[in-house]
Amino acid sequence: QLDLAAVRVAAAAFPKPEAFKPSYGTAGFRAEASLLPSTVFRCGMLIGLKARSCGQACGVMVTASHNPEQDNGLKLVEASGEMLEPAWEAHATQLAQADTEEQLLQVLAALAATLQPADTPGRVIIGRDTRSSGADLAAACSAGVAAVGGKVSDIGVVTTPELHFTVQTFNQYQALEEQAYFTNLLESFRTLTAGSHAPQPPLHVDCANGVGALKLQQLVPQLQQLGLQLQLYNAGQGRLNHGCGADYVQKEQCFPAGMGDLPAGACSASIDGDADRVVFFTKGQDGSFVLLDGDKIAALAAVYLRRLLSHAPPGTADSISTGVVQTAYANGASTRFITEQLGLQVRCTNTGVKYLHHEAKAFDVGIYFESNGHGTVLLKPSLLQRLQDMDENMSVMQLLAVSRLMNQAVGDAISGLLLCDAVLRSGTSLAEWQALYTDLPSRQLKLVVADRTVITTTDAERRCVTPAGLQDAIDAAVAKYDLGRAFARPSGTEDAVRVYAEAGSQEAADALAREVAGIVF
Ligand code: NG1
Ligand code: ZN
Numbered sequence: 001q002l003d004l005a006a007v008r009v010a011a012a013a014f015p016k017p018e019a020f021k022p023s024y025g026t027a028g029f030r031a032e033a034s035l036l037p038s039t040v041f042r043c044g045m046l047i048g049l050k051a052r053s054c055g056q057a058c059g060v061m062v063t064a065s066h067n068p069e070q071d072n073g074l075k076l077v078e079a080s081g082e083m084l085e086p087a088w089e090a091h092a093t094q095l096a097q098a099d100t101e102e103q104l105l106q107v108l109a110a111l112a113a114t115l116q117p118a119d120t121p122g123r124v125i126i127g128r129d130t131r132s133s134g135a136d137l138a139a140a141c142s143a144g145v146a147a148v149g150g151k152v153s154d155i156g157v158v159t160t161p162e163l164h165f166t167v168q169t170f171n172q173y174q175a176l177e178e179q180a181y182f183t184n185l186l187e188s189f190r191t192l193t194a195g196s197h198a199p200q201p202p203l204h205v206d207c208a209n210g211v212g213a214l215k216l217q218q219l220v221p222q223l224q225q226l227g228l229q230l231q232l233y234n235a236g237q238g239r240l241n242h243g244c245g246a247d248y249v250q251k252e253q254c255f256p257a258g259m260g261d262l263p264a265g266a267c268s269a270s271i272d273g274d275a276d277r278v279v280f281f282t283k284g285q286d287g288s289f290v291l292l293d294g295d296k297i298a299a300l301a302a303v304y305l306r307r308l309l310s311h312a313p314p315g316t317a318d319s320i321s322t323g324v325v326q327t328a329y330a331n332g333a334s335t336r337f338i339t340e341q342l343g344l345q346v347r348c349t350n351t352g353v354k355y356l357h358h359e360a361k362a363f364d365v366g367i368y369f370e371s372n373g374h375g376t377v378l379l380k381p382s383l384l385q386r387l388q389d390m391d392e393n394m395s396v397m398q399l400l401a402v403s404r405l406m407n408q409a410v411g412d413a414i415s416g417l418l419l420c421d422a423v424l425r426s427g428t429s430l431a432e433w434q435a436l437y438t439d440l441p442s443r444q445l446k447l448v449v450a451d452r453t454v455i456t457t458t459d460a461e462r463r464c465v466t467p468a469g470l471q472d473a474i475d476a477a478v479a480k481y482d483l484g485r486a487f488a489r490p491s492g493t494e495d496a497v498r499v500y501a502e503a504g505s506q507e508a509a510d511a512l513a514r515e516v517a518g519i520v521f
Helices: 004-012 037-054 086-097 101-115 134-147 160-173 178-192 211-225 246-252 294-310 332-341 353-360 381-389 394-405 413-425 430-434 470-478 506-520
Strands: 029-032 057-062 071-077 123-128 151-157 203-206 230-233 268-271 278-283 289-292 322-327 345-349 365-369 375-379 442-447 456-458 463-466 485-490 497-502
Touching (some): 037 134, 071 134, 086 101, 134 151, 178 211, 203 413, 246 278, 268 413, 289 430, 294 322, 294 332, 294 365, 294 430, 322 332, 332 345, 353 365, 375 413, 394 413, 442 506, 497 506
Parallel strands (some): 123 151, 203 268
Antiparallel strands (some): 029 071, 442 497
16 A cells, blocks of 8 residues: 555655654744755655545645744644644654664554555645745655655645645635635624724734735735724844744743834734734833733633623523633733633643643633733534524624634634734723733743753643652742742753743742742753
């Protein structure tokens, strides 16, 4: 079933750099682009076999998201449009790390034996972001798919969520046109904003000089007709993710390049290099930088969905489970707001969207956002069916529109932008959004240590298991601070340990973070 001789010939064109040991991390593979041809070729073989085995389309996104231009990476996508099942990450790592041709063929043959690829060619939909290394890496990936007898549809430069959406909808409707993605966004946004299409003050968007700029530019005229004026910044002339983008804005807590001069109160947002994250920001009357991060977006979405559900036919809200999924990085004030003020359940998972997505699916309405702005709102198919069977009422139509606007496969910055804009038009002002709760002062530190793997964690990464004594020392430090909370965990994307601390004042949060960093070292 698998022509190993052909694989051997094809693989010879993509040798693995000797010392390179790639592994499938929190968000797929990531490295300096020149290291990656063998990895993407081999992942092409893996996902090609998976597509043949399930007889459906799977996907590959070539991107390194918020990392610098010289890096690249890839994320593998299931036929459902969701991220690769965690159990498969180990296969991808094993294949990517094989040192010799023999090892590579052995791993591949073992995979093929378990997968039993069918006679159908299967299909792999490949997309890439705007990085200059993307086209060659996509071609290497295509060669991998072809080497195992799979068929490729290269859809060129797209956002990460667009690729996920395309895989999901291709398997439903066999359509690959990009217009389907845009039409879905525009039509659901139109329904959500019905009755409020009068021109609003502009929404200023930092596009990180990435693929999001290309896609938003295409949407500008139609959004204008719906009353949304988008003003795009960092829209492709400058360096990707350099001094701009959602990651920079959230981590550095400052205005992105070219946006510091906006007037106080201007509603602004920042997306990342592959447009799967979004955070909002504005300028206070005193000129200060004010961040509305992923936690604030989750809170706004929760307020809005609770309102829509309360206007749905009697009994609907009571029979529906609504929950918010966060990670340990969620500001404690947001968790308290959602549980105490909104009365909704909050669950905490490990860092990484795949964990949040999985947990959110347990609710009828599952809202998940990482603090960095990566997330979405999921509505369970059984709930959608119930809503479709109900009499047409504005709230029911809007709930259905939320499920179409919000990417159901993965976090999507464009969906998030449009949802927040729709809510802001529905009666919650930017000032009210800011005032939902006040963030506890916090501090994040990144420590480069000899071996980050000596730290292992439990309880959604909030407590350390090893090395022995570390957690007791952190507990003792935290106990000294009013409203103190802190944790340390190894990063899944960088060779570093991350420390997070929050406390009653900024000085206290800084001091607690430093104290925990001292313990970790
Ligand atoms: P790591 O490096 O495991 O902390 C980072 C982000 C995650 C997630 C992934 C993937 C923080 C603290 N961590 O993971 O939230 O977005 O990258 O991009 O922001
Ligand atoms: Zn991203």
